[in-house]
Amino acid sequence: MADRIPLIVDTADGNKLKELPIGDNLNLTGSGIVGAGNIAATSLTVAGVLYNPFSGSYADLTGTPTIPTNTDDIAEGTKQYFSNERVDDRLNDFLVAGTGITLTYNDAANTLTIGATGVGSGGGGSSNLPGLTDVVITAPANHQVLKYDTTTNKWINSLVSYNNLLNTPTYSTVASSGSYNDLSNKPIIPTDIDDMSDVDTSTTPPTNG
Secondary structure: OOOOOOEEEEHHHOOEEEEOOOOOOOOOOOOOOOOOOOOOOOOEEEOOEEEOOOOOOHHHOOOOOOOOOOHHHOOOOOOOOOOHHHHHHHHHHHOOOOOOEEEEEEOOOOEEEEEEOOOOOOOOOOOOHHHOOOEEOOOOOOOOEEEEEOOOOEEEEEOOOHHHOOOOOOOOHHHHHOOHHHOOOOOOOOOOHHHOOOOOOOOOOOOOO
16 A cells, blocks of 8 residues: 555645645644544644553653652651661650769760769769768778768768767766765765764873873
8 A cells, every 4th residue: 555645725826736745734624534544643633632652661651750769768757767866866865864973975976875973072973982082081990980070071980989979978077087086975084083983082181001
């Protein structure tokens, strides 16, 4: 079957019959093509819309959506993605340092260090008494106690003296001195025979013999 060029009426040239010049359009306004077996065209516009027959392949579609390949391609909503950095930052915000406890967060090293500083102005976090900054232990011995020394502003070890006790009872001097002279209500000790109760040397003075 050969290809033919249709005849048209050239209204611009006295309505002469001519072959349709290549590059011109065939105006079929109000008419149609019926019974066509094959139509070969480089492009086809139907009702103002360019006709593009679909091959059935997704690759031949136009205006296709962008399909995400990883989570970086999907915007986060109210539920955020898990990441180590977010967990680190959340822990740093969640944990709060307290008395004697310090928190040191190193974002670059991804570490959170928990430390102890002790309690009070003299605390140093030591596990024994000599390690405390306000305690001085010298030659510790049994029965010693810690006493506060206002001269050095330190706690020191020492035995307890009775004189350092408060609310102690009052004792007579003899209780601590042990001297007879410190006794009260001492008896009168005779120094000669006249001091004896059964001897009277005043009424009848004694004589020799």
